[in-house]
Amino acid sequence: MSRIAFEGIYKSFSDVKALSDVTFEVSDGSSTGILGPNGSGKTTLMKILTGLLRPDSGRAMVNNISVMVNPKEAMRYVGSLIEQPEFYTYLSGYETLEFACRIRGLGKQETKSEIARVSQLTGCSDYLHRRTGGYSRGMKQRLGLSIALAGDPEILVLDEPTFGLDPKGMKELGDLILEMRKAKTILFSTHLLSEARTLCDRIIIMESGRMKYDSKDDTSMKILRIKVDGRINNIPDLSSFGSYSFTEDSILLNKRDSVNNYEIIDLLVSNGIRIDKVEDFDTLSAKYLSVVEKGS
Amino acid sequence: MASGSISVVYWHYLKNYYRSKSFYLMLFLDILILGLFTYFSFKYQNKLPAFFKTFQGSSTGKVVSLALVRSAFNYIWEFVLQLLPVFAAVFFGSPALSSEIESRTAFNVFPLPVSRFVLHLGKFFAALTVTAVILGIFALGQFINFFLIYHIFEVSTFYISILLSIVLAFSILSITFLVSSIFNKNLYAYITVFLLYFLIFNAINIVFEFLYDYTPVYLLSNAASIVYRVYINFDPFSFTFSTGSISPAPISAIILDTSVMMLYALVALAFSLIIFDRREVK
Numbered sequence: 319m320s321r322i323a324f325e326g327i328y329k330s331f332s333d334v335k336a337l338s339d340v341t342f343e344v345s346d347g348s349s350t351g352i353l354g355p356n357g358s359g360k361t362t363l364m365k366i367l368t369g370l371l372r373p374d375s376g377r378a379m380v381n382n383i384s385v386m387v388n389p390k391e392a393m394r395y396v397g398s399l400i401e402q403p404e405f406y407t408y409l410s411g412y413e414t415l416e417f418a419c420r421i422r423g424l425g426k427q428e429t430k431s432e433i434a435r436v437s438q439l440t441g442c443s444d445y446l447h448r449r450t451g452g453y454s455r456g457m458k459q460r461l462g463l464s465i466a467l468a469g470d471p472e473i474l475v476l477d478e479p480t481f482g483l484d485p486k487g488m489k490e491l492g493d494l495i496l497e498m499r500k501a502k503t504i505l506f507s508t509h510l511l512s513e514a515r516t517l518c519d520r521i522i523i524m525e526s527g528r529m530k531y532d533s534k535d536d537t538s539m540k541i542l543r544i545k546v547d548g549r550i551n552n553i554p555d556l557s558s559f560g561s562y563s564f565t566e567d568s569i570l571l572n573k574r575d576s577v578n579n580y581e582i583i584d585l586l587v588s589n590g591i592r593i594d595k596v597e598d599f600d601t602l603s604a605k606y607l608s609v610v611e612k613g614s
Numbered sequence: 615m616a617s618g619s620i621s622v623v624y625w626h627y628l629k630n631y632y633r634s635k636s637f638y639l640m641l642f643l644d645i646l647i648l649g650l651f652t653y654f655s656f657k658y659q660n661k662l663p664a665f666f667k668t669f670q671g672s673s674t675g676k677v678v679s680l681a682l683v684r685s686a687f688n689y690i691w692e693f694v695l696q697l698l699p700v701f702a703a704v705f706f707g708s709p710a711l712s713s714e715i716e717s718r719t720a721f722n723v724f725p726l727p728v729s730r731f732v733l734h735l736g737k738f739f740a741a742l743t744v745t746a747v748i749l750g751i752f753a754l755g756q757f758i759n760f761f762l763i764y765h766i767f768e769v770s771t772f773y774i775s776i777l778l779s780i781v782l783a784f785s786i787l788s789i790t791f792l793v794s795s796i797f798n799k800n801l802y803a804y805i806t807v808f809l810l811y812f813l814i815f816n817a818i819n820i821v822f823e824f825l826y827d828y829t830p831v832y833l834l835s836n837a838a839s840i841v842y843r844v845y846i847n848f849d850p851f852s853f854t855f856s857t858g859s860i861s862p863a864p865i866s867a868i869i870l871d872t873s874v875m876m877l878y879a880l881v882a883l884a885f886s887l888i889i890f891d892r893r894e895v896k
Contacts, residue, residue, distance in 0.1 A: 365895065368724070369724065369725060370720070370724055370725065371894050371895065371896065389729075390728065390729050391727070393725055393726060393727040396725065398722075398725045400722070402718070403718070403721055404718040404719050404722075405719060406719060408629070408630045409626070409630050413626070413629065417626045418722075420622040421619060421623075421726045421727060421728045465722050475725075
């Protein structure tokens with residue numbers, strides 16, 4: 319079932335074409351990454367999906383509800399973090415989250431427990447009672463993510479969510495997204511290839527407002543190299559994921575298209591193998607490199 | 615559900631308003647003016663009869679009634695009260711919608727499952743509340759001063775005047791929200807409302823009064839004078855002196871000016887709602 323759908327989206331700002339004929343669907347329970355350099359149209363697409371912008375033509379749908387026709391109804395299913403969030407400076411993080419929860423129809427008691435839940439998840443509970451005017455960029459990013467998660471929406475739209483976070487924060491947020499993608503549909507934008515690889519099971523590359531690559535249509539075999547921490551003593555059977563070979567400290571897997579990296583990693587970790595590094599080698603790397611090089 | 619959402623939005627924005635520097639600055643100015651007028655009232659009240667003898671001209675020698683002196687007291691206070699809504703509304707209303715874009719708060723508020731209509735109205739009524747608080751403090755000061763000086767409560771006209779100042783605040787606030795819904799920068803919104811009210815309306819007034827000997831009653835700045843004309847029907851900004859009188863403004867004038875203010879309020883509010891609803895956040 320399609321949770322998000324873009325149908326022939328065009329958008330221009332004055333003479334600049336921001337989006338041209340963008341069409342794709344995001345299916346239920348998937349994590350789709352929009353990858354592209356600055357100015358490629360990632361944020362514009364996210365803004366159209368969340369009703370911040372209107373397309374010149376085309377439709378953006380959430381659960382088959384048109385965002386342009388019925389934005390309020392469509393946004394019931396969507397939690398979003400767009401660009402670098404800012405908040406009303408005289409209100410605390412708690413009050414900001416409380417507002418989002420109440421708007422999503424939660425009662426006072428439910429709101430309290432929901433704020434506790436999401437602030438725990440995003441790691442912002444320590445400073446939640448301070449006014450947002452004094453927050454750092456990273457604190458704001460975590461609060462923004464808490465707002466996106468408030469009310470437990472089915473779909474998450476995250477525009478460069480790790481922006482402004484320190485490496486520890488990026489790691490924590492990445493882990494959180496990996497955890498959430500088991501239960502939610504995620505549309506995620508980034509300009510970091512490594513981030514997209516780790517967090518998404520489908521990647522779309524955009525350049526100058528156009529879709530240049532969709533990993534869904536990429537039938538080529540993907541090669542996964544997993545470097546492990548220490549020596550490999552007892553490797554589980556990975557043949558269900560594709561053909562594989564291994565050396566003392568790394569596993570090389572000719573991965574089948576339908577296989578998600580985290581399934582392999584989960585199996586290895588559950589067999590006591592500590593993973594040091596996961597590297598994908600496929601047409602994606604080559605494609606993104608060409609897009610970025612063209613842009614620069 | 616919509617009324618529930620409006621209530622949530624209203625309280626959210628009200629909290630942000632009454633904690634803001636704008637509110638405390640306006641409150642400070644309010645109390646400063648209140649102090650100055652208290653000083654003025656106690657010092658000047660004995661001189662009011664002499665002032666009226668000068669003002670009445672041909673009536674010199676007649677006894678100036680205490681009722682007229684009391685009306686003059688309130689007239690002077692209300693003269694300031696009709697300016698307070700303008701400044702308070704511009705302070706609270708001008709950045710109301712433009713700041714959502716300029717401060718980028720729109721990015722996390724607009725994608726919430728709440729209509730822009732509800733966001734706009736909730737914020738509007740929050741701004742109206744803080745404006746009314748500023749007016750209320752001044753009006754309370756006027757009420758207490760009047761009682762301390764004249765030892766009576768003057769109620770009916772006082773209430774009407776306060777009510778009219780709230781209507782004026784409603785009207786000005788609607789215009790500031792309309793202007794704010796157009797601009798991306800708060801400063802442009804502030805400047806435009808001030809220019810519109812103090813320069814453009816007055817320029818139109820001067821043109822009509824001098825060239826056509828006609829007071830354009832449909833100008834908001836003219837209708838606003840009803841706030842003090844309910845005591846003495848005289849507008850010091852009017853160049854058509856023949857219309858002045860020391861009597862209170864008649865009911866017909868109150869109805870006409872209230873209608874003008876409401877018309878401005880409703881038209882401006884409707885347009886700002888439409889513009890805000892269609893507003894893109896680039």
